[in-house]
Amino acid sequence: SSELTQDPAVSVALGQTVRITCQGDGLRSYYASWYQQKPGQAPLLVLYAENSRPSGIPDRFSGSNSGNTASLTITGAQAEDEADYYCQSRDISGNHVVFGGGTKLTVL
Amino acid sequence: QLQLRESGPGLVKPSETLSLSCTLSGGSITSTPFYWGWIRQPPGKGLEWIGTVHYTGRTYKNASLKSRVTISVDTSKNQFSLKLSSVTAADTALYYCATQNFDTAPRFDPWGQGTLVTVSS
Numbered sequence: 001s002s003e004l005t006q007d008p009a010v011s012v013a014l015g016q017t018v019r020i021t022c023q024g025d026g027l028r029s030y031y032a033s034w035y036q037q038k039p040g041q042a043p044l045l046v047l048y049a050e051n052s053r054p055s056g057i058p059d060r061f062s063g064s065n066s067g068n069t070a071s072l073t074i075t076g077a078q079a080e081d082e083a084d085y086y087c088q089s090r091d092i093s094g095n096h097v098v099f100g101g102g103t104k105l106t107v108l
Numbered sequence: 109q110l111q112l113r114e115s116g117p118g119l120v121k122p123s124e125t126l127s128l129s130c131t132l133s134g135g136s137i138t139s140t141p142f143y144w145g146w147i148r149q150p151p152g153k154g155l156e157w158i159g160t161v162h163y164t165g166r167t168y169k170n171a172s173l174k175s176r177v178t179i180s181v182d183t184s185k186n187q188f189s190l191k192l193s194s195v196t197a198a199d200t201a202l203y204y205c206a207t208q209n210f211d212t213a214p215r216f217d218p219w220g221q222g223t224l225v226t227v228s229s
Contacts, residue, residue, distance in 0.1 A: 033215035035155075042204060042219040043155065049213035086155050090214050095168055097145070097157040097214060 004032075004087050004100035011106040012077045020072045020103045022087030030090040032070035034063065037084045037102075046085075047072055074105075082107040110135040112205050112220035120199075120227050126192040130205030130220060137186050138163045144188045145208040145216055146179065148201040156201075160208055161188055168210075195227045 004024040012018035022032050031050060035043035045054050051063045060075045070089075074081055087100040116128035130144065137144065146158040159169040161179040169177050178191040192199060202224050206216035 029212075031213040033213065035216075042222050043216070044219075045215055045217035048215040048217075052213070054217060088155075088157075088214070088216070090210075096170065097160065097168075097208075099147075099155040099157060102154045 004089060004098050006085075006087060006100040006103045008101065009104045009106070011108055012074070013108050014079060015076055017073065017075045018077055018105065020074075020085050020087075020105065022070045022072075022089075022100050023068055024089065024091075024098065024100075025068055026089050026092045026094075026098065027065065027068050027070050029092065029094070031065065032063070032087045032089045034061075034070075034072045035086045035088065036081075037086065038082075043086060077105075077107050079107050081105065110207055110218060112207065112218065114203060114205050114220045114223040116203075116223060116225070118224055118226060120195055120225060121229050122196055122227055123194055126190070126195050126199060126225055126227075128190045128203055128205075128223065128225070130188050130190075132186045137181060137183055137188065141209060141211065143208040143210045144181070145206050146190045147204045147206060147216065147219075148199075149204070149222075150198075150201040158190065158192075158203075160210065197227050199225070200227045201225060 033048040036046045037043045047063045086102045111133045120126045145160040159179045161167045176193045181188045202222040204222045206219040
């Protein structure tokens with residue numbers, strides 16, 4: 001399959017830890033990247049490779065990979081983390097890019 | 109710092125061709141290891157990869173759009189472009205261009221601000 005599957009919605013209490021997952025066959029060969037998108041804004045890369053953060057991304061964002069599943073973990077979620085999160089990778093052929101359907105994170 | 113900006117008509121008639129350009133500033137389109145990508149997002153929906161181009165002209169395209177998509181590079185203008193033919197209302201979306209790494213950790217960063225294209229008569 002060339003798809004990436006995400007849960008449509010996840011919620012977390014302020015200050016708690018939340019994990020957002022992404023499943024797909026391509027993840028056995030390629031890392032997932034993760035994007036945060038707030039309303040009216042372009043997606044922002046927050047994590048890539050095994051567990052690398054672009055400059056300016058808080059260290060409460062971390063990642064892990066196991067088999068065909070990649071995870072984005074937010075440790076101590078803040079109100080400003082409420083957003084849509086998308087995973088992205090390459091498909092199993094390696095020639096195409098695929099995005100997950102997105103997870104809407106609500107911080108309670 | 110690399111910045112990208114999309115430009116093009118905001119309104120396209122059904123059956124016509126959507127044409128967008130992405131202009132880079134703060135860097136060169138011939139820089140390695142970068143590729144250059146187009147992504148779109150229909151209103152209220154998720155992200156869809158359209159295609160990717162290297163400055164050498166090599167392209168990769170979403171199989172579902174491949175027959176209608178042309179992506180090209182103009183190194184003299186530090187710009188790359190998207191053409192999507194035979195558009196319908198389903199092609200109404202925010203269109204983003206982005207810098208892409210196409211290695212084992214494929215990623216888009218940074219992104220342009222996006223441009224809304226509406227397909228309507």
